[in-house]
Amino acid sequence: MDAPLFSFDSLSPDCSCADFLLAYSMLARREQRGFARVAWVCEKWRDYFGDRPVSSLTRPDISRYIDFRRMHGLSNSSINREISVLSAAINYAVKRWGWNISNPVSGLYLKMPEGRTRWLTREEASRLLSVARESRAIHLHDFIRLALNTGMRRGEMLRLEWRRVDFTAKRILLEGIHTKNGKRRYVPLNRTALDALRSRLHFRDQKVPGSPWVFLQKNGKPVLQVGFAFRQALEKAGIEDFHIHDMRHTFASWLVQEGVPLSELRDLLGHSSITQTERYAHLAPGGLHKAVQILDDFLA
Missing domain, CATH: 1.10.443.10 (Intergrase catalytic core)
Structure with missing residues (x-):
């Protein structure tokens, strides 16, 4: 079944997270490398927040999502990749659509362990x-x-x-x-x-x-x-x-x-x-x- 068409400029901060993230995943298909990963992550956020207005999202909401994903066994790096997608979507709406909202993701990235450096003698x-x-x-x-x-x-x-x-x-x-x-x-x-x-x-x-x-x-x-x-x-x-x-x-x-x-x-x-x-x-x-x-x- 084809995804519904959106008039992106008509979306507002009060639209549902489900509609907003579906629209952003469609944009990713048009404009980004790795769009399949972006679309998959957007679906996770849509399932979690559903009809909540984007403008109602707060830092505690994002923190609860982080705890939810940790309960499902995700690593810090995987969770960071997911919250980076939401952050990028909101920043896109602010810069390209003129939305006047703050980004609730800011400052919530998890601490990452040092990268692996195993090498051969x-x-x-x-x-x-x-x-x-x-x-x-x-x-x-x-x-x-x-x-x-x-x-x-x-x-x-x-x-x-x-x-x-x-x-x-x-x-x-x-x-x-x-x-x-x-x-x-x-x-x-x-x-x-x-x-x-x-x-x-x-x-x-x-x-x-x-x-x-x-x-x-x-x-x-x-x-x-x-x-x-x-x-x-x-x-x-x-x-x-x-x-x-x-x-x-x-x-x-x-x-x-x-x-x-x-x-x-x-x-x-x-x-x-x-x-x-x-x-x-x-x-x-x-x-x-x-x-x-x-x-x-x-x-x-």
């Missing part, structure tokens, strides 16, 4: 690559090599097309539609990453000439999942507590340990701000020791 990486080379998943070895040497996300690699690989300039182009934050970035390629890509190109030319996909199956379709083969390789290599995304952390951790500045790492990872990159600052070689050594001569 060189010896662990060597074991993993050795096992992956023998895997029945013929793309796994090159997938891991590319991940460890570029810091690209899983989706960025699995959706990678040959037209965005430049062997001459030694870089990959990621347009905004391919990246998490919607911003274009170039990914520089070192020798190992280039070798992994040439290996995939040889496979493509032998099996499915002309296919646009870097990671593809023998039938020409793109590889959609690598999780099962990756977990098998981890088990055979004796590596615990490690996920695919942790290869991105490994890339970052290795570079910081070798003295690469955080500002350069930020650009390599495609972070929106240096704050996201600072989780790796503690790995910088001898940085804090050099700082306190400045005082050695003060009392000499």
Whole structure:
């Protein structure tokens, strides 16, 4: 059944939360990346507040919703994502529709734990690559090599097309539609990453000439999942507590340990701000020791 059509400009702060959030989810479908997630979250808010006027929402109302979602086992990060959708919807109405209401979500975001920074040692990486080379998943070895040497996300690699690989300039182009934050970035390629890509190109030319996909199956379709083969390789290599995304952390951790500045790492990872990159600052070689050594001569 098709959703009802709205005249968005006719909505007022006194309309129901159900109508307002349905309208906003329809706008998200037209204007935003990740609209499916926005629509799903809007439905949760609609179920909870129903016919309540938007203008009647208060901070205690939002707090009760947070407690309600906690009772259902959601993590702080998941709840924060949900309240960010409501906050964005109200801010949109204020800025675009001229609503004169305050945002009850303001200041209610939950404290987040430090991000995960599990990374491989060189010896662990060597074991993993050795096992992956023998895997029945013929793309796994090159997938891991590319991940460890570029810091690209899983989706960025699995959706990678040959037209965005430049062997001459030694870089990959990621347009905004391919990246998490919607911003274009170039990914520089070192020798190992280039070798992994040439290996995939040889496979493509032998099996499915002309296919646009870097990671593809023998039938020409793109590889959609690598999780099962990756977990098998981890088990055979004796590596615990490690996920695919942790290869991105490994890339970052290795570079910081070798003295690469955080500002350069930020650009390599495609972070929106240096704050996201600072989780790796503690790995910088001898940085804090050099700082306190400045005082050695003060009392000499």
